[in-house]
Amino acid sequence: MVYSNFQRRLRAGQLVVTGEIAPPKGADRTHVEKLVKGLLGYVDAINFTDNQRGIARMSALGAGLIAQQLGAEAIVQVTCQNRNRLALQGDILSGSALGIRNYLCMTGDHPNNGDHPQCKNVLDLNSFKLLQMMRTMRDQQTFESGKELHPAPTFFVGGVANPNIEKISRLEKKISAGAEFIQTQIIYDVPRFAEWMREARTLGLHQHAAIIAGVMIPRTARTVHFLRENLPGMCVPDAIIERMERAADAEAEGIHLAAELVQQLLEVEGVAGVHLMSVGWTRAMARVVEHAGLLPRPAIPDPEPAAALV
Numbered sequence: 086m087v088y089s090n091f092q093r094r095l096r097a098g099q100l101v102v103t104g105e106i107a108p109p110k111g112a113d114r115t116h117v118e119k120l121v122k123g124l125l126g127y128v129d130a131i132n133f134t135d136n137q138r139g140i141a142r143m144s145a146l147g148a149g150l151i152a153q154q155l156g157a158e159a160i161v162q163v164t165c166q167n168r169n170r171l172a173l174q175g176d177i178l179s180g181s182a183l184g185i186r187n188y189l190c191m192t193g194d195h196p197n198n199g200d201h202p203q204c205k206n207v208l209d210l211n212s213f214k215l216l217q218m219m220r221t222m223r224d225q226q227t228f229e230s231g232k233e234l235h236p237a238p239t240f241f242v243g244g245v246a247n248p249n250i251e252k253i254s255r256l257e258k259k260i261s262a263g264a265e266f267i268q269t270q271i272i273y274d275v276p277r278f279a280e281w282m283r284e285a286r287t288l289g290l291h292q293h294a295a296i297i298a299g300v301m302i303p304r305t306a307r308t309v310h311f312l313r314e315n316l317p318g319m320c321v322p323d324a325i326i327e328r329m330e331r332a333a334d335a336e337a338e339g340i341h342l343a344a345e346l347v348q349q350l351l352e353v354e355g356v357a358g359v360h361l362m363s364v365g366w367t368r369a370m371a372r373v374v375e376h377a378g379l380l381p382r383p384a385i386p387d388p389e390p391a392a393a394l395v
Contacts, residue, residue, distance in 0.1 A: 089186035091130040092241040095295045097386040101358030104128040104370045108143035120367045121152045127371040135162040139196040164193025169209035181238030190215040213262045220263035248281035249320040266295040268360045274320045291355035298350040302363045303339040306330045344376035
């Protein structure tokens with residue numbers, strides 16, 4: 086088993102910081118390069134979204150490979166809406182052969198919501214079955230069909246959770262399906278999240294998968310209004326709305342707010358790190374990491390002895 090740097094950090098007990106980038110709506114790799122270079126030294130791994138909101142973009146796999154060529158570590162999102170199990174397994178094998186070691190399994194956004202509403206929805210698998218299939222490929226060394234797979238791919242596989250609305254039983258089911266790390270949806274209601282984590286600790290789920298809390302960096306008051314009104318399963322307390330509305334400098338306030346949320350979330354027992362998101366404001370992530378006191382990032386732990394990897 087070859088561990089990714091991201092996985093090694095979590096195994097060593099380091100609090101991780103990840104950031105999220107949406108690949109461009111075009112074939113310009115320089116756009117990806119610019120965003121990745123702005124995050125080097127500030128985050129431990131970078132998520133690349135997979136046709137988020139059903140909009141056609143450069144693939145997460147392609148953008149992730151560009152990032153790794155620049156020395157960043159990628160977390161490639163894999164969604165089920167647009168590919169059947171043959172295509173999914175092909176992408177996973179290709180990514181593994183090219184050095185991608187981290188994947189995040191998601192059902193994905195329905196194409197009706199995007200820029201190709203005439204697109205046929207595939208959804209051969211859901212996120213739970215995708216997790217199971219990936220663990221089968223890696224651990225059982227077979228394809229989903231049961232046919233032998235040689236050599237098997239090596240990767241660290243995760244899933245998503247929404248503490249704002251989901252019961253803890255759904256997280257338990259996702260971990261049982263094979264998730265080794267969990268990145269949550271956007272958290273603004275810290276007390277609600279803390280209660281969700283209390284339930285997770287009671288079941289010992291944080292010991293079976295690293296739980297990484299999601300933070301959206303708001304740029305304007307309109308950002309938080311939009312999230313509350315348009316993002317299903319979103320919880321934005323009135324105090325957050327009012328704080329952004331009162332701000333004389335909304336961007337500066339958004340940075341400070343996100344940094345405070347990061348600090349509060351990392352204090353919740355069982356949280357293994359934070360995942361930073363933005364809407365067209367990737368450069369703000371570095372400022373949040375700095376304001377939250379998370380620099381310099383710790384050194385990557387040394388690889389474990391071969392005997393420990395069995």
